Amino acid sequence: MWSKSRAARSAAALALLLWVAPAQAEWLRAESANFIVFGNSSESRLRERVELLEDFDRLLRMMTTVNDPPAPTKLHIYLVSGLDDLRLVRPVATGVGGFYAATPNGVAALVDSRAEAGGNEILFHEYAHHFMMRYRPGAYPAWYVEGFAEYFMTARFRPQQVDFGTASRGRAYSITGMPWLSIDRVLFGDSSGLGREQMASFYALSWLAVHYFYSTVERQAALRRYLDGAEGGDPRAVFQRATGLAPDQFDEELRRYIRGRRIVSRRMTREPPAPAPVAVMPLPRAADDLILYEVALRLGIPDETGAAYLPRIRSLAARHAQDPFATRVLAHAELLYGDPAAADRLLDPLIEASPDDAELLYLKGMRYLVAAEKADDNASDERLARQWFGRAHAADGNHFQTLYRYAQSLRGNTNFASENTRNVLLLAHSLAPQVSEIRMNTAALLMSRGEYAEAETLLRPLAADPHNAGIARAAREMRELALTRLRSAGGSETTRAEAPDAE
DSSP: OOOHHHHHHHHHHHHHHHHOOOOOOOOEEEEOOSSSEEESSHHHHHHHHHHHHHHHHHHHHHTTOOOOOOOOOOOEEESSHHHHHHHHHHHTTOOOEEEEETTEEEEEEEEEHHTTTOOOOOHHHHHHHHHHHHOOOOOOOOOHHHHHHHHTTTEEEEEEEEEOOOOOHHHHHHHHOOOOOOOHHHHHHSSTTHHHHHHHHHHHHHHHHHHHHTTTHHHHHHHHHHHHHHTSSHHHHHHHHSSSSSHHHHHHHHHHEEEOOOOOEEEEOOOOOOOOOOOOOOOOOOHHHHHHHHHHEEEEEEEEHHHHHHHHHHHHHHTTHHHHHHHHHHHHHHHHSHHHHHHHHHHHHHHHHHHHHHHHHHHHHHHHHHHHOOSSOOHOOOOOOHHHHHHHHHHOOOOOOHHHHHHTTTTTTTTSHHHHHHHHHHHHHOOOOTOOOHHHHHHHHHHTTOOOHHHHHHHHHHOOOSSSSSHHHHHHHHHHHHHHHHHTTOOHHHHHHOOOOOO
């Protein structure tokens, strides 16, 4: 029998181990036309979820008339096991079941499979956000951004039919069993500063408004008119002109819509689709310990917490000293927060073994770009960064991170605002239009070149961003300056991007 002191020491050691490492499991990687999905479930379950995602993508394309080919940069999705896994990547609040992040380092969605209890609503909700921002970015009001995702996230697929537009149980209760948030706040505000019940009401009423507008062809036309004119003039007057309803009348209309029991799901029949091709492969055992740290590095760890991650990653990578996956993750952490010489020792053999691996070449470029940001005389590091970024771009012309960081390496160059830098940033933006930082800095470069109409077009979605108040405020200020310069030059505004809308 253990003594109390020995038991306490063992319990403390176990607690430390659990704090350092993500939950142990065998991770798989599944790739399809639009997605790269990582999960620690069975292969059959992972394959099923990827096929459902492809089905959901087809539904969104059909309902929004998006005919674009699959994006050249596939969305990474991580199916994790619990809130602690989510928090290892982002400091999310209790009750959050997943999130979507679009950063200059990468674009990904993380979903807590436990929170979904076998469903797909969180997964579909996050992908609906990605779909909107990837294929039809626009200056949408917050209620439409969230309502769009809520409306489609309850989709249910059967071989010969698809049902969608059903209210989730929680949203239905928020509408029928709780006080409504002011419709004025829903239509013309956002969710910032709301309490838990108010937040639930905001999401539920956003879903209800989208359901109402999507219920008939005439209402869809009214929604289109409103979205097309939502930026001009007083928003309440614009809403009334487009819909024929003042906000208080719209509130009554929604209440009648509920009382009339006309809240029904939509059903669409179809030919049974062919199974989506899905390639599944196991990840090395090192991924069991390090994959969540890898995605944290891929999305970007805040500087204030990055240093704390480094010793954890070093300790976990030491368990897998000869594993290329562990070596790559450790090299990434070292070049950002640790010893650049150690990063070189780790990266160079990997690059020698895989000289056309764009991700490795990009990381080598980042090693020098990070060094340049810390150095007083950074010209030589920036030059080396560009050389490696050039090799990475040759290996993968669709790696938007490489293009953006290449442009960053030119910031100290007197010819920074050149045609070449402009084209590099525009290409990075076209590959990842949902990344706010790339969009903002591309617009800033265009402004410096006097291309105000092009800059203003890029700034519109940012100025209305319901998820980032700081970015939205800065974008509004920059956009107003662009419009002022356009007016003084006798120019005109360009046409806004087409909004996702149902048929």
